[in-house]
Amino acid sequence: MSETIGHLYELRCMMKEYGLSACLIPQADPHQSEYIEDHYKVREYFSGFTGSAGLLAVSLTDAGLWTDSRYYLQASEQLQSSGIKLYKQGLADTISYDKWLYNQVGDCGIVVVNANNISVNEWIRLSKIVKLEDDDIFESLWLNRPPLNDSKIFIHDSKYSGKCVDNKLTEFRKVISDAKADCCILTILDEIAWLLNIRALDVQYNPVVRSYLVVSKDECILFVNLNKLSPELVKYFAINNISVREYDEVGVFISNMQNVKVLYDADKMSFRLYSKFSSKISAICKSSFVSAMKAVKNDTEICGFRNAMKKDGVVWVKFLRWFEQNQQNGTKMTECSVIDELKRLKSGQSGFVEESFETIAGYGKHAAIVHYSATEKSDVVISNSGLLLIDTGTQYFDGTTDMTRTLTCGSLTQQEQIDYTLVLKGHIALAQAKFPLGTKGSQIDILARQYLWQEGLDYGHGTGHGVGHFLNVHEGYARISPRENGPIIEAGFTFTNEPGLYREGCHGIRIENMILVVDDKKSENGKFLRFETLTLAPIDMKAIDLSLLNECERKYLNNYHKRVIELLSPLLNAEENNWLKNTLYEI
DSSP states (O other), rough: OOEEEEEEEHHHHHHHHHHSSEEEEESOOOOOOSSOOGGOHHHHHHHOOOSSSSSEEEEEEEEEEEEEEGGHHHHHHHHHHHHHTTEEETTTTTOOOHHHHHHHHHHTEEEEGGGGGBBBBHHHHHHSEEEOOOOOOOGGOOTTTOOOOOOEEEOOHHHSSOOOOOHHHHHHHHHHHHHHHHHEEEEHHHHEEEHTTEOOOOOOOOOOEEEEEEESSEEEEEEEEEOOOOHHHHHHHTTTTEEOGGGHHHHHHHHOSEEEEEEETTTSSSSSTTTTTOOOEEEOOSSTHHHHHHOOOOOHHHHHHHHHHHHHHHHHHHHHHHHHHHHHHHHHOHHHEEEHHHHHHHHHHTTTEESSSSOOOGGGGGGSSOOOOOOOOTOOOOBBBEEEEEEOEEEETTTEEEEEEEOOOOOHHHHHHHHHHHHHHHHHHHHEEEETTTTHHHTHHHHHHHHHHTTOOOSOOOOOEEEOSSSSSOSSSEESSOOOOBBBTTTEEEEEOOOOEEEETTTEEEBBBEEEEEEEEEEEEHHHEEEEOOOOOOOOTOOGGGGGHHHHHHHHHHHHHHHHHHHHHHGSOOHHHHHHHSSOOOO
């Protein structure tokens, strides 16, 4: 019997003992984070599926897992022989998990869920369909559960952040006042870290602090594990009039609040914390009040991003040269050895902290798995044909990076070259976009997909996501996606530009740069914006079918590579410079 089958058996035995009809297990923590500590990976424990997005529902007789297109292939493989059915979110014929639950339990059955790991809005919506009960007793079945991380908090100096805590709190208090509220409860980790200019390594790849924050006109109270504080932090908090209390005291503090108007985000706050609100609290729900502030990067942060991109650019020149030499010498390379070499090169750069996500190195058919993760079991040797997709990012003190390159490993099929070029054309089209103020990401997404659509092709993920500044690589506020979404695009936003194409069992292609929104021009039709490409790394030219590129696209690629050479040359030695200039020939 597999581990997953055994875990589900134990879960169902507990459900029967307590008279429960179903159990709902989202991939979440009390802060509604995308990436979570190992301690909170309860869904992974009961399902065996390791993707960052997905939800498990278990009844006494059936089980289903819902995830998005990034993980269709991965989930299909990991759920084999588990008894859990995969439900592909985003497809028209996929039943939603709430309807599935209702079909399983009807009007009378009870669905248990840990309300610490589900948002207020989702609890309210779901409770209209099935009977919910807040309990986390089923998590006690997880023996040898990893403990919570206990990393030390450190100050993110204003030489990197560009704005001191006092100024940020002053601006935020105006947001609270404008909302006619007395105080605000923040629960999202990257918002708290940004607002207070603090960082930690509680969540792998995301330098955030496990905490809650309450801000009023006169007070700023941080709820955090006090063991995480150094004498320097204690002094820093005192200077900035920030009070500190134990992390677990937040519930009692909120339940004791009376005669106040509290601003909160119902998409971000857990229902269990919300249930602590007394009848003497006037709750004011508003979305993305801090996210909107931190999405617009200031001049110092933008300068930091540019410095970080130069470091990553140097890493990539060194890596690509290493990769080419190994190919020419016939040196054995695998997906895992490629990942190790990239991390080694990154760690030698000044200000390196950690990677910003687990590096993806997918060779051949593995690249068709959008969020493929190479392991000792899956690792394969890179041969002298086909394509290698590498998606990697870095956390430096002065900025967060995220980029993808698809590399030629030798001989390519005509289909591989055509697919690569179609993706590249879409990438270039978005990079060169100019658009009026008032535009949303959903209105320009088609620029990256147009050439694929003409061939009846597409990709299931978004084209671009926001990127935090020495914070979460997925910022979450604004995005470039076909779905109608979020705010209008503003100067100072940072996005990724990452169209792709994935042929199951054959190959996967993605080309990703980070881009900055900047002012372009004003005309009688108003203010216009454009993108500045931040990433500085060669784009593989051996995979291009040049007959498919027009003159404008060739010019863009030539100018991009000229800029890469210009900005990286002072940071490279003579041999590396010669290699770079010989590699980036004009087309």
